[in-house]
Amino acid sequence: MAARRKPFSRSAFSAAAASFSGAVRAFIADPIGPGTLAAMDGHTELPLVCSARKCRAPAAFALHWNNPALHPPERRKTWLACVEHRASLTDFLTARGFLREVEELPAS
Numbered sequence: 425m426a427a428r429r430k431p432f433s434r435s436a437f438s439a440a441a442a443s444f445s446g447a448v449r450a451f452i453a454d455p456i457g458p459g460t461l462a463a464m465d466g467h468t469e470l471p472l473v474c475s476a477r478k479c480r481a482p483a484a485f486a487l488h489w490n491n492p493a494l495h496p497p498e499r500r501k502t503w504l505a506c507v508e509h510r511a512s513l514t515d516f517l518t519a520r521g522f523l524r525e526v527e528e529l530p531a532s
């Protein structure tokens with residue numbers, strides 16, 4: 425009687441490894457992730473894209489905010505918002521007392 429093959433065969437393993445490295449490559453190549461993080465740090469020279477999660481719409485507003493528990497009073501963090509997400513992002517910051525200024529960005 426022949427021994428049964430292990431269910432996790434070598435070819436299944438290499439297929440899984442290939443899809444994993446493909447996912448990593450896609451993550452690194454995705455310009456939205458790092459760009460969004462940079463924009464949230466105030467580096468707005470990158471393409472101005474809305475900071476809302478999963479939104480790739482062009483930003484129409486810059487929301488300047490400060491978390492007094494984390495930041496010195498003069499520090500400003502910046503979120504970018506498209507027309508659609510301006511209200512929800514503004515509400516989020518206003519509810520926590522973080523919002524300082526809303527700047528309308530020139531249309532590009």
Ligand SMILES: [Zn+2]
Pocket residue numbers: 474475476479480481505506507508509
């Ligand atoms: Zn948006």
